[in-house]
Amino acid sequence: MSLPARCQAIVFDPTDRSLRLRELPMRPLRPGEVLVRVRLSAICGSDLHTIRGRRDPGGPLVLGHEIVGEVAALGEGVEADCLGEPLAVGDRITWAIAASCGRCFFCTRGIPQKCVTLFKYGHQKLDSLTPLSGGFAEYCYLVPGSAYYRLPDELPDAIAVFANCSLSTMQAAARLADVRPGESVLVQGAGLVGLCAMALSAHRRARSIVVVDPCEARVRQAAHFGASHTIGVDLPGDELVAELSEATECGRGFDVAIEACGVPSVVRDGIAALRIGGRYVLAGCVFPDATAQLDLHTLTTKLLTLQGLHNYTPLDLQEALRFLTDGPQRFAFGSVVREVFPLEEIDAALALMESDPSVLRVALRP
Ligand SMILES: [Zn+2]
Ligand SMILES: [Zn+2]
Known part of the structure; x- marks a missing residue:
């Protein structure tokens, strides 16, 4: 040729x-x-x-x-x-x-x-x-x-x-957070990255997958990507965390939280909404000056794990492609x-x- x-x-x-x-x-x-x-x-x-x-x-x-x-x-x-x-x-x-x-x-x-x-x-x-x-x-x-x-x-x-951007990055997030069957996952952000996080968590058989995004139009799509509970309103921090906790078993808090929105201020809510021993993956703040105030007392005494994520490895893309081939028919990736x-x-x-x-x-x- x-x-x-x-x-x-x-x-x-x-x-x-x-x-x-x-x-x-x-x-x-x-x-x-x-x-x-x-x-x-x-x-x-x-x-x-x-x-x-x-x-x-x-x-x-x-x-x-x-x-x-x-x-x-x-x-x-x-x-x-x-x-x-x-x-x-x-x-x-x-x-x-x-x-x-x-x-x-x-x-x-x-x-x-x-x-x-x-x-x-x-x-x-x-x-x-x-x-x-x-x-x-x-x-x-x-x-x-x-x-x-x-x-x-x-x-x-x-x-x-x-597959080689949002989905692979969230495959890496699910891998790092080690989302397990029966667990509860909080996803912050209902853009494509967040939707991929939900679908992959559902694929890993997480029991409750809750998404938060102030934009109604985005949150409406989440049900087609595995979300079990959506919050589409901009609530003040304490009210939001209270509502989030209700969505978890015994109000204990989430096993896993994934920040997929690039809004630094949500990190405080994510930390508050995690259970003792919870895991938090931060993936969205890939721009300079993304600063937030953290409650280190909560972070320390709740024994939380905080993990930053930027891009992914080829193995994550391999996994993402396998996921797309194996049966994501129940998710609305075609749209x-x-x-x-x-x-x-x-x-x-x-x-x-x-x-x-x-x-x-x-x-x-x-
Ligand atoms: Zn991209
Ligand atoms: Zn090298």
Whole structure:
């Protein structure tokens, strides 16, 4: 298959926050790389943060990291995906957001998402050394150290597309929190991340899954993702905690809480709502100056475990894909991507996303 010399991509420039459709040069494929033709790329909340200037990407770049593509060419030495499944041109794949070296201090300690030579899709500055690596483009180069997986035919693009971000991150959260059968789980935030946390907790047979989000429209969707109890009002802290406790066995408090909303002030409620010996995973505050006042007396005397989470490991993506293949039919994952736009209509896609809080994802199809 002959590849084009140039391809279309949306370049985001942080200096004027512009998004421009441009023709960028393609370079030959190097050993160990995979060239992917992008089939679908969803716009993540973090892309929106960057586009609206709440996060500085450090220079012009091609955004988009929630991607499903098909193999356009295999570099020398690449024959299989990360599970050893043979890979061929035309195969549909998705891949972990971060590529890592596998040898450095952090990689050898089980946190490859903090690799010292980390390469992050949809986050790399555009320069002459970096290949195209964002989803808002026709093509994407997968560099050595990437974790890519062939997708089963029965898994549609529109569901597989968010597996490598929200779902994998919450798979990591459920793993770190060790959600067990019969347990109670509090999920703070009913965006896609929170909905994924609920579905995975339900899949792990948690008994009671309670979600809190001040936005009614978002909370309404939670019942379709495994929530057993929803709270869609903005209650003052004490009243909220009292209502939350009622939803747990003997009012004892939750076994697990997962912060999935990126609102620092909710951490106080999460700590208050946990039972003695409870586990708390914090995943949403991935921006600077996310500070909150903590009640250290409660934290200490309730013997709580607090765990921060940022991204995930390839094993979490593997698990997330297995979950999507094995039977999440009872969850409404098919309704996550509300609408698909061509690259040149990214402004309309962003407008839809920002106009309606119940829109979980919109996607671009180059
Ligand atoms: Zn994302
Ligand atoms: Zn490394």
